[in-house]
Amino acid sequence: MSVDVSLAELLHAFVEVELPAAGTLDEAYACKVKYLGKKGLVTEVTRTLGALPPEERRTRGQQINEAKASCEAAYEARCAVLRAQAEASALGAFEDLTWIATPPMGTLHPVTRTRRALERVFGAMGFDVVDGPHVEFSRFNFDDLNIGPDHPARDMADTFFVEPPAGSRWSLGDLVLRTHTSPVQVRTMMQRRPPIRIVALGTVFRRDDDATHSPMFHQIEGLCIDERVSMADLRATLYRFVSAFFERPLEVRFRPSFFPFVEPGAEFDMQCPFCGGKGCSVCKGSGWIELGGAGMVHPAVFEACGIDPERYTGWAFGFGIDRMAMLMHQIHDLRLLFENDVRFLEQFPC
Ligand code: FA5
Numbered sequence: 319m320s321v322d323v324s325l326a327e328l329l330h331a332f333v334e335v336e337l338p339a340a341g342t343l344d345e346a347y348a349c350k351v352k353y354l355g356k357k358g359l360v361t362e363v364t365r366t367l368g369a370l371p372p373e374e375r376r377t378r379g380q381q382i383n384e385a386k387a388s389c390e391a392a393y394e395a396r397c398a399v400l401r402a403q404a405e406a407s408a409l410g411a412f413e414d415l416t417w418i419a420t421p422p423m424g425t426l427h428p429v430t431r432t433r434r435a436l437e438r439v440f441g442a443m444g445f446d447v448v449d450g451p452h453v454e455f456s457r458f459n460f461d462d463l464n465i466g467p468d469h470p471a472r473d474m475a476d477t478f479f480v481e482p483p484a485g486s487r488w489s490l491g492d493l494v495l496r497t498h499t500s501p502v503q504v505r506t507m508m509q510r511r512p513p514i515r516i517v518a519l520g521t522v523f524r525r526d527d528d529a530t531h532s533p534m535f536h537q538i539e540g541l542c543i544d545e546r547v548s549m550a551d552l553r554a555t556l557y558r559f560v561s562a563f564f565e566r567p568l569e570v571r572f573r574p575s576f577f578p579f580v581e582p583g584a585e586f587d588m589q590c591p592f593c594g595g596k597g598c599s600v601c602k603g604s605g606w607i608e609l610g611g612a613g614m615v616h617p618a619v620f621e622a623c624g625i626d627p628e629r630y631t632g633w634a635f636g637f638g639i640d641r642m643a644m645l646m647h648q649i650h651d652l653r654l655l656f657e658n659d660v661r662f663l664e665q666f667p668c
């Protein structure tokens with residue numbers, strides 16, 4: 319806006335200094351009167367117009383009108399702020415007499431909700447939900463799953479070993495915090511005879527710690543054993559699961575991979591439930607989301623568990639529950655799930 323210096327100074331004093339200093343609506347109004355009232359400072363400037371030559375009068379008049387409009391706008395804006403402040407402090411002073419009757423409600427943790435949803439879907443598909451201990455025998459966690467003594471997963475760098483109680487018959491190295499839910503496969507095969515159709519969900523532990531890896535996390539394991547069970551059944555089951563879980567038909571694909579306890583082994587992806595496979599920010603444009611590992615139960619595992627590999631075949635799969643919760647709730651850092659910050663957790667009301 320083009321105004322001469324004195325008009326500019328008046329404008330500055332009103333808009334930048336006196337109006338912001340007004341702490342109440344009354345003070346703001348007094349300030350307005352001082353500048354824009356009948357005897358106000360800006361109005362005084364208007365009175366000088368008559369003494370000007372006609373050609374200057376026009377330009378000057380326009381400048382004064384613009385200055386007045388700016389003052390009015392600044393006044394309205396300041397009043398809006400003061401009104402909001404007055405309202406907020408009136409609310410703050412208000413005592414909510416119903417508060418005692420409505421204490422804050424707890425909600426289920428997003429991982430618990432995801433875990434229960436998984437149990438519901440697999441339960442409806444005919445799977446028994448079974449459990450296993452967190453402190454596990456190395457034998458069940460590794461050996462019986464065909465993970466040999468030299469396998470890198472056994473390394474102290476990956477596994478939390480548990481010191482056996484003094485005087486027990488176990489030596490250091492015999493007990494671990496389970497590194498996956500797959501030892502529940504072993505326990506189940508040792509306890510039950512086929513046909514077997516179970517899922518095991520629970521906490522697992524690894525020496526891992528970053529935005530996508532936690533030292534304590536959750537997995538789900540699926541196991542199906544019967545005569546003539548095939549990789550095609552596995553794929554159909556995973557297809558039915560993801561479609562039921564996300565309530566829309568979603569494709570599943572396998573990529574060849576290696577896990578010592580399955581042969582053949584695969585990693586499996588599902589079509590992105592957010593874009594239906596077209597590509598979006600969640601699936602990073604690929605249309606697919608990695609879920610976990612799967613494959614046909616290795617004959618060596620059957621033998622270790624006393625199941626006849628000539629008669630039975632089986633498949634197994636496993637994936638991370640926390641990653642599924644992150645996907646469902648669009649959480650980008652896994653660690654948020656375990657920091658127990660109420661401000662984060664209360665964003666997931668039941
Ligand atoms: C396994 O743990 C196999 N037991 C899965 C399996 C079961 C394969 C049956 C074949 C047959 P993996 O190490 O890839 O596989 O872990 C499976 C999933 O757990 C991963 O896809 C990932 O979603 C999740 N996961 C792995 N490490 C972490 C971690 N540190 N924090 C959070 N999630 C993790």
